Amino acid sequence: MESSDNTYRILVFAEIIDNTIARNSHELLGEANRMKKCIKKSVEVIAAFIGNDVHAFADMAIKYGADTCVIFNNTNLEHYRSDCYGDALAKIVKKLQPEIVLIGATFFGSEIAPTVAAKLQTGLAAHCTELKIDNNERFIQVVPAFGGKVLGEIITPVHRPQMASVKPGIMTSLYDEKRTGQIAYFSEELSDFGDRIKFAGITPVKASGKPLHEADCIIGGGYGIGSRENWEVLTKIAALLNGATGCTRPALDEGWTTGEQTMIGTSGVAVRPKVYINAGISGAAHHTCGIKEAGLVISINKDENAPIFNSSDIKIVADWKKVLPVLLEKLNQLNDAGSLK
Amino acid sequence: MPLQIAVCIKPVPDSKYYDKISIDPKTKTWDRSGIPMVIGDLDKNALEAALVLREKFQGKISVFSMAPEFTREVMVQALAMGADEAFLLSDRSFAGADTLATSYTLASAIKKAGNFDLVLTGNESDDGSTGQVSPQLGEWLGFPHLMNVVHLDFDGELLYVDTLAETGIYHYQVKLPAVIAVTRKVNKPRLIGVMGLMKAKAKPLNLWTAADLGADANRLGLKGSPTQPGDMVSPDTNRKAERIDGSPEDIADRIIVELRKAGIIG
Numbered sequence: 001m002e003s004s005d006n007t008y009r010i011l012v013f014a015e016i017i018d019n020t021i022a023r024n025s026h027e028l029l030g031e032a033n034r035m036k037k038c039i040k041k042s043v044e045v046i047a048a049f050i051g052n053d054v055h056a057f058a059d060m061a062i063k064y065g066a067d068t069c070v071i072f073n074n075t076n077l078e079h080y081r082s083d084c085y086g087d088a089l090a091k092i093v094k095k096l097q098p099e100i101v102l103i104g105a106t107f108f109g110s111e112i113a114p115t116v117a118a119k120l121q122t123g124l125a126a127h128c129t130e131l132k133i134d135n136n137e138r139f140i141q142v143v144p145a146f147g148g149k150v151l152g153e154i155i156t157p158v159h160r161p162q163m164a165s166v167k168p169g170i171m172t173s174l175y176d177e178k179r180t181g182q183i184a185y186f187s188e189e190l191s192d193f194g195d196r197i198k199f200a201g202i203t204p205v206k207a208s209g210k211p212l213h214e215a216d217c218i219i220g221g222g223y224g225i226g227s228r229e230n231w232e233v234l235t236k237i238a239a240l241l242n243g244a245t246g247c248t249r250p251a252l253d254e255g256w257t258t259g260e261q262t263m264i265g266t267s268g269v270a271v272r273p274k275v276y277i278n279a280g281i282s283g284a285a286h287h288t289c290g291i292k293e294a295g296l297v298i299s300i301n302k303d304e305n306a307p308i309f310n311s312s313d314i315k316i317v318a319d320w321k322k323v324l325p326v327l328l329e330k331l332n333q334l335n336d337a338g339s340l341k
Numbered sequence: 342m343p344l345q346i347a348v349c350i351k352p353v354p355d356s357k358y359y360d361k362i363s364i365d366p367k368t369k370t371w372d373r374s375g376i377p378m379v380i381g382d383l384d385k386n387a388l389e390a391a392l393v394l395r396e397k398f399q400g401k402i403s404v405f406s407m408a409p410e411f412t413r414e415v416m417v418q419a420l421a422m423g424a425d426e427a428f429l430l431s432d433r434s435f436a437g438a439d440t441l442a443t444s445y446t447l448a449s450a451i452k453k454a455g456n457f458d459l460v461l462t463g464n465e466s467d468d469g470s471t472g473q474v475s476p477q478l479g480e481w482l483g484f485p486h487l488m489n490v491v492h493l494d495f496d497g498e499l500l501y502v503d504t505l506a507e508t509g510i511y512h513y514q515v516k517l518p519a520v521i522a523v524t525r526k527v528n529k530p531r532l533i534g535v536m537g538l539m540k541a542k543a544k545p546l547n548l549w550t551a552a553d554l555g556a557d558a559n560r561l562g563l564k565g566s567p568t569q570p571g572d573m574v575s576p577d578t579n580r581k582a583e584r585i586d587g588s589p590e591d592i593a594d595r596i597i598v599e600l601r602k603a604g605i606i607g
Binding site: 017110115317 | 362475481486509512513572573596600603607
């Protein structure tokens with residue numbers, strides 16, 4: 001845990017959500033191990049835990065790829081506060097001086113990452129779709145640019161650490177029962193922010209519908225769906241296929257879908273279903289980056305030049321209002337006949 | 342207590358014209374000629390939140406934006422919506438700013454322009470969507486900051502802030518001054534009317550350059566940006582886009598065949 005030696009450190013913020021290590025965090029531990037192979041020096045992957053009594057998760061993080069777990073325990077970290085969490089992570093990073101810091105772009109991660117970058121006066125690339133170590137061991141972050149029209153590379157030539165945030169589903173986890181690592185407690189004090197931000201409770205929200213990452217089949221809709229009533233046909237098809245519905249930012253903004261967790265793309269989640277059927281989606285890179293790992297992509301769009309077709313296996317140039325109700329009817333018939341399995 | 346509220350906005354290309362925007366891969370710049378610029382979507386929610394607070398507690402709303410001078414019209418839109426004054430921060434030395442340099446520039450202007458109780462921003466911009474400027478603004482100003490805000494209230498002393506997280510809504514009480522980044526759930530922005538546009542003409546629209554900010558030149562623009570843009574990459578998906586035509590029945594049958602092949606249905 002000393003910073004003066006010659007070790008190359010990659011630090012991952014290990015976030016606890018719902019009493020377990022967030023998927024986003026263990027995906028980044030997996031990615032850090034992949035990057036490790038591209039670096040000649042000896043690399044240490046560090047999982048940084050922040051909270052009250054969070055040491056119980058350290059063994060798990062080691063199996064997910066951490067060489068060292070650093071734990072910042074403090075009663076003021078029991079519930080998330082941007083000031084305390086930002087302070088805690090910045091202190092860990094200052095002390096360990098990693099070359100790279102990776103943070104999952106969860107709700108809290110998206111706030112902690114820029115906070116820490118500002119405290120340390122360093123660079124941060126948001127919502128990276130790919131992280132690369134080039135032949136000169138430069139860390140290259142690929143992000144959506146120009147409103148998602150293209151992807152652009154970002155580098156942080158001078159400042160350290162180099163920071164990146166990544167949405168869930170983009171990177172791949174590893175899990176190895178036999179991995180071993182060490183656990184260390186961080187001993188510095190948390191700064192005293194008084195009660196300028198006072199935590200006053202949580203109203204739990206249960207996500208409705210199947211989570212996107214568990215669905216083998218996703219029915220996606222975009223702005224072209226047109227209304228909440230129209231959205232129903234997507235929901236019904238998804239239910240019959242034991243799948244989930246997903247959406248783009250404009251459809252979410254219109255309030256046609258259940259919530260943020262159903263948004264696919266770089267500012268939502270990346271998905272890898274066996275089949276992705278979508279309608280009324282033009283295909284901005286913001287969205288298509290999130291379906292790169294999908295199995296079969298079937299797209300329905302009236303505009304034969306819609307960019308979504310560049311990311312599709314099957315291209316259907318048609319009005320979804322003519323196609324999807326027929327599909328729903330046929331699936332209903334199959335279901336009634338008991339042949340939908 | 343009358344509130345001094347700063348609202349940061351970002352002029353963005355009107356999304357209706359999105360398809361007409363082209364990018365020059367050599368210069369890594371947009372070709373936005375002929376495309377109207379508008380106030381970012383969530384920035385309107387931030388401004389609306391400010392207007393509601395001013396109706397209740399009185400005070401003044403100042404709008405800030407770091408953007409080229411040609412986006413002046415967007416500041417007029419903000420004044421027309423009801424802001425009292427606007428500061429357009431325009432200088433060649435601001436070019437190439439990443440979020441750290443942008444937030445520094447905005448923070449410098451906010452400090453210079455007055456003693457603000459509250460800084461409101463949209464949760465993220467429509468184009469860059471990094472969502473980084475607001476928390477970094479909080480850090481530069483030394484104010485507590487919260488983002489992903491879905492509900493906002495003030496009782497004359499404390500801000501009552503609800504934020505969205507994976508597991509639910511978190512409730513906080515926040516002391517002023519503070520920086521708050523709002524989502525669209527926080528309110529429904531009012532429309533800009535003709536009366537508003539007429540009044541806007543009489544309101545102060547200040548054009549500030551780097552010299553007006555009294556800021557550290559090394560922290561501005563490309564110079565003050567730890568991150569630098571590299572090459573552009575086209576999203577590459579390598580799918581074959583086999584076109585299928587036919588009646589809706591034919592197409593539906595084909596989709597069912599594919600669902601069977603993939604093992605989704607029996």
